[in-house]
Amino acid sequence: MTGSSVRQRLVVVGNGMVGQRFVEALRSRDTDGRWQVTVLAEEGRPAYDRVRLSAFFDGVDADELSLHRPDDGVDLRLGEPVVAIDRAARRVVTGGGEYPYDALVLATGSYPFVPPIDGAYVADGPDALGPTPSLRSGVFVYRTLDDLTAIRDFAKGRRTGAVVGGGLLGLEAANALRLLGLATSVVEFAPRLMPVQVDEAGGAMLRRYVEELGVVPHLGVATTAIRSRPDGELAGLTLSDGSWLPTDLVVVAAGIRPRDELARDAGLALGERGGIRVDETCRSADERIWAIGECAAVEGTCYGLVAPGYAMAEVVADRLVGGSATFPGADLSTKLKLLGVDVASFGDAHGRTPGCLDVTFTDPATRVYAKLVLSDDAQTLLGGVLVGDVTAYPTLRASVGGALPGPPLALLAPAGDGTGTGSGIAALPGSAQVCSCNAVTKDQLVGAIAEGCTDVPGLKACTRAGTSCGSCVPMLKQLLAVSGVSLSKALCEHFDHSRQELFEIVRVRQIRTFSRLVAEHGRGRGCDICKPAVASILASLGNGYVLDGEQASLQDTNDHFLANIQRDGTYSVVPRIPGGEITPEKLIVIGEVARDFNLYTKITGGQRIDLFGARVEQLPQIWRRLVDAGFESGHAYGKALRTVKSCVGSTWCRYGVQDSVGLAVALELRYRGLRAPHKIKSAVSGCARECAEARSKDFGIIATDNGWNLYLGGNGGFRPRHAELFGQDLSTEDLVRYVDRFLMFYIRTADRLQRTAAWIEAMEGGLEHLRAVIVDDSLGLCAELDAAMARHVGSYSDEWRDTLADPDRLRRFTSFVNAPDVPDPSITFEVERGQPVPALGDRRPVTLGLPTTMGVPS
Amino acid sequence: MTLDTTINDDVSWTPVCPYPRLEPERGVAALIDGEQVAVFRTYDGRLFAIGQQDPIAKAYVMARGIVGSRGEIPTVASPLHKQVYDLRTGDCLDVPGVAVPTYPVRLRDGLVEVAPRQRPAGDS
Numbered sequence: 015m016t017g018s019s020v021r022q023r024l025v026v027v028g029n030g031m032v033g034q035r036f037v038e039a040l041r042s043r044d045t046d047g048r049w050q051v052t053v054l055a056e057e058g059r060p061a062y063d064r065v066r067l068s069a070f071f072d073g074v075d076a077d078e079l080s081l082h083r084p085d086d087g088v089d090l091r092l093g094e095p096v097v098a099i100d101r102a103a104r105r106v107v108t109g110g111g112e113y114p115y116d117a118l119v120l121a122t123g124s125y126p127f128v129p130p131i132d133g134a135y136v137a138d139g140p141d142a143l144g145p146t147p148s149l150r151s152g153v154f155v156y157r158t159l160d161d162l163t164a165i166r167d168f169a170k171g172r173r174t175g176a177v178v179g180g181g182l183l184g185l186e187a188a189n190a191l192r193l194l195g196l197a198t199s200v201v202e203f204a205p206r207l208m209p210v211q212v213d214e215a216g217g218a219m220l221r222r223y224v225e226e227l228g229v230v231p232h233l234g235v236a237t238t239a240i241r242s243r244p245d246g247e248l249a250g251l252t253l254s255d256g257s258w259l260p261t262d263l264v265v266v267a268a269g270i271r272p273r274d275e276l277a278r279d280a281g282l283a284l285g286e287r288g289g290i291r292v293d294e295t296c297r298s299a300d301e302r303i304w305a306i307g308e309c310a311a312v313e314g315t316c317y318g319l320v321a322p323g324y325a326m327a328e329v330v331a332d333r334l335v336g337g338s339a340t341f342p343g344a345d346l347s348t349k350l351k352l353l354g355v356d357v358a359s360f361g362d363a364h365g366r367t368p369g370c371l372d373v374t375f376t377d378p379a380t381r382v383y384a385k386l387v388l389s390d391d392a393q394t395l396l397g398g399v400l401v402g403d404v405t406a407y408p409t410l411r412a413s414v415g416g417a418l419p420g421p422p423l424a425l426l427a428p429a430g431d432g433t434g435t436g437s438g439i440a441a442l443p444g445s446a447q448v449c450s451c452n453a454v455t456k457d458q459l460v461g462a463i464a465e466g467c468t469d470v471p472g473l474k475a476c477t478r479a480g481t482s483c484g485s486c487v488p489m490l491k492q493l494l495a496v497s498g499v500s501l502s503k504a505l506c507e508h509f510d511h512s513r514q515e516l517f518e519i520v521r522v523r524q525i526r527t528f529s530r531l532v533a534e535h536g537r538g539r540g541c542d543i544c545k546p547a548v549a550s551i552l553a554s555l556g557n558g559y560v561l562d563g564e565q566a567s568l569q570d571t572n573d574h575f576l577a578n579i580q581r582d583g584t585y586s587v588v589p590r591i592p593g594g595e596i597t598p599e600k601l602i603v604i605g606e607v608a609r610d611f612n613l614y615t616k617i618t619g620g621q622r623i624d625l626f627g628a629r630v631e632q633l634p635q636i637w638r639r640l641v642d643a644g645f646e647s648g649h650a651y652g653k654a655l656r657t658v659k660s661c662v663g664s665t666w667c668r669y670g671v672q673d674s675v676g677l678a679v680a681l682e683l684r685y686r687g688l689r690a691p692h693k694i695k696s697a698v699s700g701c702a703r704e705c706a707e708a709r710s711k712d713f714g715i716i717a718t719d720n721g722w723n724l725y726l727g728g729n730g731g732f733r734p735r736h737a738e739l740f741g742q743d744l745s746t747e748d749l750v751r752y753v754d755r756f757l758m759f760y761i762r763t764a765d766r767l768q769r770t771a772a773w774i775e776a777m778e779g780g781l782e783h784l785r786a787v788i789v790d791d792s793l794g795l796c797a798e799l800d801a802a803m804a805r806h807v808g809s810y811s812d813e814w815r816d817t818l819a820d821p822d823r824l825r826r827f828t829s830f831v832n833a834p835d836v837p838d839p840s841i842t843f844e845v846e847r848g849q850p851v852p853a854l855g856d857r858r859p860v861t862l863g864l865p866t867t868m869g870v871p872s
Numbered sequence: 873m874t875l876d877t878t879i880n881d882d883v884s885w886t887p888v889c890p891y892p893r894l895e896p897e898r899g900v901a902a903l904i905d906g907e908q909v910a911v912f913r914t915y916d917g918r919l920f921a922i923g924q925q926d927p928i929a930k931a932y933v934m935a936r937g938i939v940g941s942r943g944e945i946p947t948v949a950s951p952l953h954k955q956v957y958d959l960r961t962g963d964c965l966d967v968p969g970v971a972v973p974t975y976p977v978r979l980r981d982g983l984v985e986v987a988p989r990q991r992p993a994g995d996s
Contacts, residue, residue: 507942507943508940508941529915538940538941538942538943539897539914539915539939539940539941539946540938540940540941541938541940541941541942541947541949541956542937542938542940542949542954542956544940545938545940546938564896566895566898567895567896567897567898567938567939568938570938570951571933571936571937571951574898574936575936579933579936579951579952581929581931581952582931583931583932583933583952825893828900828901829901830900830901830902830903830908831888831889831893831900831901831902831911832886832887832888832889832902832903833902833903836903838901838908838932840908840925840931840932854930
């Protein structure tokens with residue numbers, strides 16, 4: 015088939031995780047553009063990560079869960095569910111029209127099963143066959159972002175919640191209710207929690223964890239009725255043992271059922287327990303219709319996990335471009351963190367293989383339970399269950415069906431540092447699947463490493479391993495380690511150390527000069543990489559005025575002239591305007607200075623005013639006027655705190671709940687002048703409407719009725735990222751303490767030019783580790799960090815005021831050393847929109863041979 | 873060109889500044905016969921003079937770059953886009969074929985002196 019032949023129409027029904035993966039897989043294989051793809055989706059938002067759905071309650075928003083990748087070659091129609099398939103005419107029908115197909119892929123997923131509980135529905139009984147029964151007010155399912163939003167909204171002002179179903183999803187829902195502040199119960203018909211995944215002993219261990227978190231399990235009972243109070247509000251549940259469980263809100267998480275109604279209505283065969291019956295190529299009885307994911311019954315079996323769905327997506331994508339892939343069967347292993355407890359099960363977790371042997375390990379002290387299921391000769395690993403510590407999971411899961419990677423007890427006993435499993439990686443066979451979500455084998459990863467992948471992000475991009483549930487990421491790291499990949503941490507050719515190591519050397523040895531540092535710990539005379547980095551370290555450690563003595567020669571031109579260099583060699587000037595709050599008098603001074611020195615003025619994104627076009631010799635004159643009017647340096651030129659932006663807050667705004675401007679001003683004054691590995695930005699919003707865009711900042715603060723929510727690790731720029739929720743309803747005192755420690759820990763340990771987002775991402779343990787360090791003081795560092803910040807706050811001095819007071823320092827601001835009265839003749843201006851801008855004339859920059867257009871081969 | 877350069881009697885030297893006015897590893901700009909020149913003193917006391925114009929960005933800024941070394945080569949990096957130049961020859965070490973002109977420079981009676989350039993710049 016070539017690109018010139020008639021294009022065929024492919025219609026995909028459903029844009030869930032599997033539907034999305036299928037479209038991506040097909041598009042990457044269909045290099046000839048043989049298929050014209052239309053996706054018809056029921057939900058109003060494109061594919062998102064349903065596996066991580068509960069992260070919504072940790073402050074992760076819909077954007078971050080999105081799996082959507084724009085693709086011009088795909089016609090994605092959201093909110094347009096298919097209502098019928100006309101097989102004879104080969105078209106599907108939606109509310110909006112008809113779509114003819116040459117191939118039809120059903121990826122309709124599943125719907126939450128709500129058992130016929132008396133009182134669960136608005137009408138008399140369940141619409142037993144339909145996917146969306148009309149639940150009464152206060153009763154919810156847990157499937158979509160809309161469901162979660164509805165739960166969150168309903169929970170406001172309510173006190174108790176109950177979850178029907180103690181499986182995986184039920185426990186996730188229970189945790190969500192707990193996070194929403196509800197006293198939470200779980201009702202499970204089986205005698206243990208997570209009956210599908212764990213055995214009885216594992217379930218008992220799990221129960222202890224769950225109870226400790228305040229969640230009350232009711233096991234071995236069914237919910238028989240949901241009852242209302244006289245006012246119509248939900249009253250509680252009647253259980254099968256006759257007991258009464260009062261509750262304000264109910265989440266039903268009693269399992270899922272395949273969405274097979276379209277196929278059924280079209281006369282396609284279904285599996286015995288539902289699902290669209292397909293063969294091992296995922297093709298239905300109609301050769302033009304395929305089904306993948308939770309709606310498919312492959313050879314009669316439905317799979318409720320994402321990994322088998324992804325495998326089906328790959329099979330069909332391959333078949334549609336002429337391949338011969340078949341569904342390889344499914345790995346039903348799971349590893350998850352539920353209510354803070356790590357739980358994993360893999361392979362034959364329940365020991366159903368005839369003659370199999372169990373090896374179990376129970377430690378009530380550390381509350382770890384582990385079980386391995388071995389073949390009757392104890393040579394082959396068949397499966398297992400881990401509760402409390404799942405360090406060994408990646409190695410064990412990959413070893414299922416093969417020889418044990420070590421003696422059983424050594425594998426099960428908590429390894430602590432994880433080294434116990436490191437040897438296991440090397441012992442794994444090449445065919446072992448390391449990433450089961452994306453079916454990536456050890457051989458494929460080793461190959462990618464051999465081809466030049468040197469880090470986890472590289473392996474993720476190259477193989478997709480670790481991009482779904484992420485549980486194999488530790489294995490990826492170990493593989494890189496055993497493959498001998500070690501990344502050079504060297505800052506540049508002059509230092510073999512990383513910035514963090516240099517920071518410690520400078521701090522511990524109390525080094526005060528670059529010359530001593532490079533002589534004792536480096537080589538050569540430095541460069542534009544290490545010199546500013548060392549200058550920043552020296553400044554962070556409180557070495558006083560940044561242009562004293564030798565330090566001056568370390569600074570980049572911006573720090574050297576305390577201004578921002580522009581393309582024509584002039585500089586821009588940014589006075590600090592804390593929190594964006596400024597008096598009319600000060601505004602007038604800025605206007606007068608700009609007018610008198612013929613400067614171009616622009617409002618910045620950080621709520622201050624940038625004055626452009628100043629020559630070096632004008633900078634002291636400009637700053638004399640500004641300092642006299644009460645301004646100080648805004649450090650726009652430094653790797654330092656820039657601004658703390660704010661919205662107007664409760665002082666004026668009818669929605670504001672706290673004084674956001676007051677806090678922003680206080681924070682900006684506290685952290686002004688703080689030198690760091692990169693620039694630091696912040697913002698404070700006075701209410702949840704978030705007008706200050708605080709979540710795009712390194713540290714962002716959003717007012718709540720009871721205090722402040724603190725978000726860490728956001729940035730705009732090339733790779734935008736939302737900050738993550740670090741603390742809720744904090745007092746101002748706690749907030750400032752945490753920000754102090756966050757900033758000082760960042761300054762100490764980040765790499766050169768590493769923003770806080772990348773720093774947290776690279777941190778072993780991520781935000782949780784950060785919380786442990788700066789809230790729980792797990793490293794015993796907090797006193798030092800607090801003292802360092804106290805030193806900074808106590809020793810702050812305005813660099814421009816200091817510069818103006820010292821004739822030696824002022825000497826640097828000279829146009830020509832032998833003609834100080836002659837301004838740089840190359841600097842000239844023309845007028846654009848009423849303001850001066852650089853007149854570049856024939857000095858337009860040369861290009862460096864970069865392509866100006868991105869050619870697309872036709 | 874270092875201060876050891878053989879001096880041609882025809883060359884007219886322009887005094888730029890007293891030697892101590894030059895901070896180690898930090899340049900100054902000077903006007904020599906109407907041309908803008910960047911003059912540097914390295915950590916070991918050697919003097920260098922190159923064209924003040926960045927041949928890539930076209931702005932007159934080279935004296936404001938960071939002075940350092942690459943291997944044994946004394947260098948300055950453009951403050952605009954950080955291309956690194958050999959202070960001895962003016963050659964750009966990052967972009968082949970790009971160079972800044974160099975100027976004779978010497979120390980006489982405590983004064984730093986620069987002479988007009990003798991060869992055209994090899995810039996693009």
